[in-house]
Amino acid sequence: MALSCAGNILKDNMMRCVPVASRASSWWSGVEMGPPDAILGVTEAFKKDSNPQKMNLGVGAYRSDEGKPFVLPSVRKAEEIMMAANHDKEYLPITGLADFTKAAAALAFGENSEAISNKLNITSQAISGTGALRVGANFLQRYFPGNNQVFLPTPSWGNHTPIFTHAGLKLGAYRYYDKNTCGFDKAGCLEDISKIPEGSVILLHACAHNPTGVDPKPEDWKELSQLVKSKKLFPFFDMAYQGFASGDIDRDAQAVRQFLKDGHQIMLAQSFSKNMGLYGERAGAFTIVCESEEEMKRVESQVKITIRPLYSNPPIHGARIAATILNTPDLRTQWLGDVKFMADRIINMRKMLADNLKKEGSTHDWSHVTDQIGMFCFTGLTPEQVERITKEFSVYLTKDGRISVAGISSANNSYLAHAIHQVTK
């Protein structure tokens, strides 16, 4: 292998260059290996394990009680309808499928939303939650007149940091998770938020906080809303689990709707990956709530300009599935049932796990397992305990002690409880 001085671009790629691993230096000599993705790393290791009792509690995708990916019945139905409709493949507008974006906004804000009826929202289709966050980040970087610093809860979804950083924004943090209670650090949170410089951006997880599963109570949200308002902060909501958290789409959107009620101009990133199981189809929406319809139009024009150099216009398939479901009454009803079904299974697994831990004889307080909500549970396991549980029991999870409850089944629940007890007793 011939690596010439690092950083030197193509010293000798001359006429005589022979395309074999050669002595010619290359453009790439300065390219470093990127850090491995922690979560994917878990799955890689899991795949290599031959233990028949192994469990993958890493990736955040819903699994059935048989441990398999789950295509929602309402999604299948929608796809049948779509196939029969014989749609063409023409480009979508930059902001995507209108039937989808309208329905997505109404889902988030409520059918009777004043913001929507006053045409204050610009809602654009986005490449799932990530894409919505990125468009928002790019938009903030260019047009936000305040302090271009985004404050994230500690901890937050790992990808928040690179998204905002790549868009050129600075980051800050506010306390959120209390590792002593495995619950919400309300005092710390309010204290830190009150210290955030005026005009900054505050990122909030609308429901089913990732990775902790710890959500503020409705009264807490009211307090947060007032505080954010008094500190003149700009709220950016990340809602990736509406419906998936409690099984009730309205309940899960309460925080967002509270803020709207309180007069905040919010930004919102919505994902349909989990609540419709549309992971790989990248169905998402990005919303900015403006002050007037006139302002909305100006902002919309700039959102389009933000999107064009990223991917021009969005992919239709997932959005059309979602639109078909949301806009067809009996499909929508079916979907609400599908979502409740998934959420209930998760809630049951939590209950079962807490019960099983008690049965094992664990004396620890495991109430956080059932108090927390959504796909993930911050178990409280230390990195050493995580290492042990992986090594000795082939239970795979991320170092921070986060488990994907979706990866637990009624068949392996007691095994997991046993393993957790063994490493924590």
Place this chain on the structure above:
Amino acid sequence: MAKSVFSNVQAGLPIAVFQLTIDYKADTSPLKVNLGVGAYRTDDGVPWVLPVVRQVEEQMAADRSLDHEYLPISGLQDFTSGAVRMILGDDSPAIVQNRALGFQALSGTGAIRLGADFIHKHLNGNVAYVPVPTWPNHYGIFQKAVQYKEVRTYRYWRAESRDLDFEGMAEDIKAAPEGAVIILHACAHNPTGVDLTTDQWKKIAEIVQERKLLPFFDCAYIGFATGDVEKDSWAVRYFVSKGIEFFAAQSFSKSFGLYNERVGNLAVVMNNADYKNRIKSQLELIARAMWSNPPNHGARIVGTVLNNPALYKQWQGHIKEMSSRVFSMREMLYQHLKSLGTPGTWNHIVDQIGMFTFTGLGPKQVQGLRNRHHIYCLSTGRINMCALTTKNVEHVAKAIHDVVTTITED
């Protein structure tokens, strides 16, 4: 703080090509023709979903084993490997020696954006060259979004003779600084339809090597231009044969008629397989912060076709059909203009290739086309040949004749 966070946001200029379609839709004239957006139309003037695409979609819908799980960040393996084989050729030395990387992206735009970001971040890329004219979003990506220090131009379209100013192109590229990114339209140049000959490509390759430049091929029409994948990817394959390292952004929008499924691939050819994983890992970090992982549906369709000989053959028939129809429309338009005796030279219409023709019409004449004849095209005079049909080509010819003879550009 101001009453609203966004009170100072100005209205942005609408993006021309999309605004054109909006205006066209609002027009009620039965004679209207939209020669704007680059999408294929049948001779009935309607969109065409390729039969092989429909077939594969139906198969997919019936296959209960398929789900909607996340793709890897780099995309669907079957698709990316098929895409790389398509552009480089199955037996390409780059592939045989494992020196070619495929990375799924959100169509051509996403592939260019990914590559532009990577080059800027990891190869110190700060100067990019585009032909004059070029697809406007090249500027949007390199200049506005990724913010290269400079986006320079190289001569390309020669208005007086309506052909390629090759001497100008070669001269300008020769003057590029070492490490500059040179954006090259692999075939069916957008918007002019004027391509290099194989000899001219050889010269450019020579200059690229001599001056140590980094080529970035924009490949939006492979297969669509001539109906022959090998022919359309000749330039890219030639560069491989010379041992040149480069990027290539592949779009499957036109060649598969999958415009709204956003199917694209970024191909990277390096001269040492050892770099492959490093490059891939860095592309993953960039993509993760943009869209996390790419959309499944369209890639699955294309991956299925590219890896199935029978389906692939069917697809070859479709691109032959599309490109042939375009060729015959070129011929027809040219013949009509000739028989009308429209002043000026018009053989560029049949000499140019691909979806577009740079007519040579000026903005005033374009305005006249719209106002008098309800014919919509970009103010650059670019027209989409796919939107011509046997039914409307005469109307379009007469309209061109009218504006050329009665409107002068000053």
